[in-house]
Amino acid sequence: MSAIDQTADGLLAPNLAVSTVIFTLRTAETGELKLAIALVKRIRAPFEGLWALPGGPLKPSEALGSAAARNLRETTGLNPRYLEQLYAFGGLDRGPGITPEDRMISIVYWALVGTEEAELALANENVGWFWIDSLPELAFDHSLIVEYALWRLRNKLEYSRLALGFLSETFTLARLREVYAAVLGRDLDPGNFRRMVETDAAIVPTGEKLAGTKHRPPQLYRYDSSMGLTDLGPLSRPAISKATGEKK
Amino acid sequence: MSAIDQTADGLLAPNLAVSTVIFTLRTAETGELKLAIALVKRIRAPFEGLWALPGGPLKPSEALGSAAARNLRETTGLNPRYLEQLYAFGGLDRGPGITPEDRMISIVYWALVGTEEAELALANENVGWFWIDSLPELAFDHSLIVEYALWRLRNKLEYSRLALGFLSETFTLARLREVYAAVLGRDLDPGNFRRMVETDAAIVPTGEKLAGTKHRPPQLYRYDSSMGLTDLGPLSRPAISKATGEKK
């Protein structure tokens, strides 16, 4: 049961796993949107009984991002709206009682899933959503990982369209503003927020209004998905050696 | 010589390597600073004879960042001024002729080394500096990796103090501006640049001036290193499971 094996050239190959921080927004009892993540309960040592990030080993002929997406589907039954690599954690101090022999390299992704879908996600005694502001004790160094993922999410939200990853096809500006408020943890001025969104060519009015409110009916907007939620630079292109570069 | 081995639980563990994109600035024949990276020549298949990023396997009880720093020392004889994880590349299409059995996961770091030190770095027929704007054909998907590292460097330069990673203890504003120009590939207005730097409390005048110029002697500045070159968020803290969190 050792996590380490001898490779052909005499070096020790540490075990490799892919985990994902899955964010969603859910409606709290107070009626406001709140940020939550998906956790699974560990059913074996170490840290048996504690909550941890969903994850698993990497399959032999599986790309890293595919492994994260598969894992997300298997634990929540959902497809991510957005998926990005977060960081590779491979320190030797990833938890008390972890010896260098048990050493584990985790390639961690983070994902956004829609508010509506998240309600339908499978949840049982071993899988569940947890409010980001009141997480239980987590296994390994997963608390740090979640903290870092949250930091990235908050940063990116301010200079990208990531917020749309939480919403469905059409939405009102008030709803979009709620997303920002929930993630950033502070309210935004409605007027200034509207000005900001209107300068973004990727967010366009549908022409229809949302009926049934007890006040003036708001305009519905749509996201022009040809523009992408964020700028990943060269990584958005397929990975091809410019050298002998054929293949597409 | 297979790159894959059977682990105890029956899964195949892919080989894992750590590579680094090492940036420096060097003085070109024209006298201006230009961005360069360190490459090593491959002495075995695949891609034998082509240039590649310096890297090597991860040692059993070595942290990922330590492996990158060690590797940097071994290939250039230098210590990095700045070192940050870039990305984990683990796709199945990392180069022509690479089968799923040869699959390799590369955890790539990027580093900055000082302009002065870089001149002293070891260079022979198998290691050398290459101008970023005229790279040779690279092995594997290393062209993409370099492109991505450059994109990150350029982005971070604009909202951090990373430029100082290329310079030594004291420097003039003109020199610092040269660094920006070299990395970003465009000139900056001297007046506006000065205004920007002067709002940064981490860059302070030493009180001394640089003599020997054929014009008005410029003020020397120093970097207050208590502030850090960039904000890495929660990752700047030591990784400790909040759970049973002792250890420092």
Next chain:
DNA sequence: GGACTAAAAGTCAAAATGACACTAAGATAA
């Protein structure tokens, strides 16, 4: 002393930002 060079300081208009006030369009209550 005059020409030359880059340092350093200053000017100014345009653009972006933050804090508000005001008007519009519906539902609901009197």
Next chain:
DNA sequence: TTATCTTAGTGTCATTTTGACTTTTAGTCC
């Protein structure tokens, strides 16, 4: 039928930030 409530949507204004540019300063070189 009219007043009230609530949020949508528009408009204003002062402050800050940004980019382009001018002027003055302190040295070297001839």
